[in-house]
Structures are given as structure tokens and as C-alpha cells.
Amino acid sequence: MKTRTITRYRTVPHTVDGETELITEPYTVDIPLPPRDWDQLVRAGVTTGAVVLVTVSVVWSTASIGDLLDRVVIAPAAYGAAVAFDTAWIMCMAVEWLCRYDPPRARIARYAGHIALAIAMAAVFAHGSLADQLVVGAVGAVVSAVAKGAWMIAMTVHARPLDTRTQQWVAKRRAALDGQRAMIPVRRELLRSQALIEAERAALTGPDWNPDHDPTESGPATEDPDDEQPAAPAGPMTVKDAVRTALDSGMSDPDRVLAYVRTRADANAKPATVDRYIRLAKLAG
Structure with missing residues (x-):
């Protein structure tokens, strides 16, 4: 069993000239090392590889589409717009990750990501076609597809699917809490509207106006x-x-x-x- 040495500290008595004080004394102990978690290492490697491929795809698509748009607009605007092509499907993947426990919402983000990816690939291929480099355009378009595919594989590694009953329980709890959160701005808006109404009435009727007074009420009853x-x-x-x-x-x-x-x-x-x-x-x- 592999071990590693660590330093710990303990309090011990120490006597000098008949007077004892507690002092701190360091000492070393050997503790066993846990076995290497190869699953976690592979999972981290897959995630890192997916991030690298996405980065490469963004750089390639930006350079290709930016050069395509540079033919009609200035370079800063062309390359700024080129970033949007890959950013769109990357954002869809991020939303899909956040909604991984909500299949209907994740499905919408997944379909939107596929559409954004197809548009980005078409733009890269169009750049190669205009440059009379169909092979380069096709290969460049595949770069984005490979990056997205790698990220989808990484998501399957991290995803934790829920069974049907648990999924329904999560959906009901989320709906209840989301409803409570949604009521916060609603109540704030209603209170703000009420305050505006009372402020306007006070401005129109003068400083003696009382919001709790009902002008339709008659004088005090004497029966009870x-x-x-x-x-x-x-x-x-x-x-x-x-x-x-x-x-x-x-x-x-x-x-x-x-x-x-x-x-x-x-x-x-x-x-x-x-x-x-x-x-x-x-x-x-």
C-alpha cells in the first residue's frame, strides 16, 4: 500500500526551572494513499479534449467566415460577426447542459444547436467554394461538426438521467419554486402601481387625503x-x-x-x- 508522510502538531508539556508550559510539537505520520480514480481522470480528459476542440472550431470558423464577410464589410465588423456563428451553437450546448434534468427544455436547446451548427458549417463551406477550394471548405465545415460531436459525447459522460417518477417529482418541485420566484416581481409591480395611484390621488386631493378613507361612507352610526x-x-x-x-x-x-x-x-x-x-x-x- 502506498503512503504519504504528513506533518501534524500536538500540544505537549515542557518544564524549565520547575515551571511547566504547554508547547506545540510537530510530528510526522504516514497515511495511506487512496487508489487512483481512473474514471475521474478519463472523464476530465474527455471534458478537456471537448473544450480544446470547441476552441479550435471557434478559431477556424471565425477566421474562415470573417474572411468571407471581409469581402463586403470592414474587417472588425466581419470578424465580430463571424464569432456569432459558433457562439450560437456553443450557447445552445450550455443551455442543454443546464437543462439536463429537464428533458423538454434540453430538447429545444439541442435542436436549436443543430440548426446553428448547420448554418455555421454552410458559411465555412461557402468561403471555401468562393475561394475555389471546395475540399478545404468541406473539411473546415467538418471541424465544427467534430467539435460539437465531441462535446455531446462529453455531456453523456457527465449526465445523470433520472427515472420517470423522479423526473416528475423534480418537475413539480421546480414548478412550485419557480412560481414563488415569479411572484416576487409581480408583487413588486403591484405595490409600485398602488403607490403610484395613491401618490397621484394625494397630489390631486391635497395633503389631507387619507387612502383609508372612503368618501361614500355616511356619518358614524349611532345604533351600535x-x-x-x-x-x-x-x-x-x-x-x-x-x-x-x-x-x-x-x-x-x-x-x-x-x-x-x-x-x-x-x-x-x-x-x-x-x-x-x-x-x-x-x-x-
Whole structure:
């Protein structure tokens, strides 16, 4: 068994002139080496080879298509546009990799990559044809196909297919979480719209406008004191202050007090908390 030597440290006592202190002492130990993971080495080699081939394909296609477009436009624009041909199918491969656990979405990226690859190969072949070098054009076009094929093989090495039941479970979980994420900008947009509406109303009606006031309401009813709503405070309220305000306004029903607290102070106020403040307020009164 192969081993390797490493240095570790331990604390030991050391005495000088009858006084003992703890000092750090280095020592060496031999630990066994794990067996070489040839599968991982081969996997890394395949991935590296695919990356190299993709790089070669980009360089070749850019030079070939750039020279083709250079006939009608300036060189910077020609070679800049030439990069887009191989970049398109490379991006499709990246999307296919990210969606490897979502077969429908990965399938779309795969088909789009094939179309982008065919366009890039046709452009390279057209360059060779115009230069009266059909063989060179054909071989150059095959370079991109070889690079994409190598990357597809590398993806099969790294892919971990899921069974049908697990795939459905992943799809449902992803849909639920994506729905929650999608609601974040939706809620933000709704709040922004509401704020704009209230700002416009305040600008049109003056500084005394209250967004919680309904102009269609008549005066306070005298039949039941609990139906009378207390006036809105000028600033933010705590749960305790909201309970005190509701009781001072004549509310006696705990449910109505709770509704008022949730409207004016805390939308998530708990009934037990409101009841406790009601008892404290009655004791104090």
C-alpha cells in the first residue's frame, strides 16, 4: 500500500526551572494513499479534449467566415460577426447542459444547436467554394461538426438521467419554486402601481387625503357603538396602541378589536396577543 508522510502538531508539556508550559510539537505520520480514480481522470480528459476542440472550431470558423464577410464589410465588423456563428451553437450546448434534468427544455436547446451548427458549417463551406477550394471548405465545415460531436459525447459522460417518477417529482418541485420566484416581481409591480395611484390621488386631493378613507361612507352610526370606526392615527401604531385606540373609541367586541388592530397596526396580529392587551387595558382603566 502506498503512503504519504504528513506533518501534524500536538500540544505537549515542557518544564524549565520547575515551571511547566504547554508547547506545540510537530510530528510526522504516514497515511495511506487512496487508489487512483481512473474514471475521474478519463472523464476530465474527455471534458478537456471537448473544450480544446470547441476552441479550435471557434478559431477556424471565425477566421474562415470573417474572411468571407471581409469581402463586403470592414474587417472588425466581419470578424465580430463571424464569432456569432459558433457562439450560437456553443450557447445552445450550455443551455442543454443546464437543462439536463429537464428533458423538454434540453430538447429545444439541442435542436436549436443543430440548426446553428448547420448554418455555421454552410458559411465555412461557402468561403471555401468562393475561394475555389471546395475540399478545404468541406473539411473546415467538418471541424465544427467534430467539435460539437465531441462535446455531446462529453455531456453523456457527465449526465445523470433520472427515472420517470423522479423526473416528475423534480418537475413539480421546480414548478412550485419557480412560481414563488415569479411572484416576487409581480408583487413588486403591484405595490409600485398602488403607490403610484395613491401618490397621484394625494397630489390631486391635497395633503389631507387619507387612502383609508372612503368618501361614500355616511356619518358614524349611532345604533351600535362597536360599528363606529376610530379615527386613523397620524403615524404608525403598535398592537398595544391600536387596542387602546379601539377600546377608547367604544369597541367592545374582541373580534372587531382584532380586525381594527390588523388593519391599523399588524396584519398578522394574533388573537391571543390582542386579548391580552384588552385585559391589561381594562385592568388599567
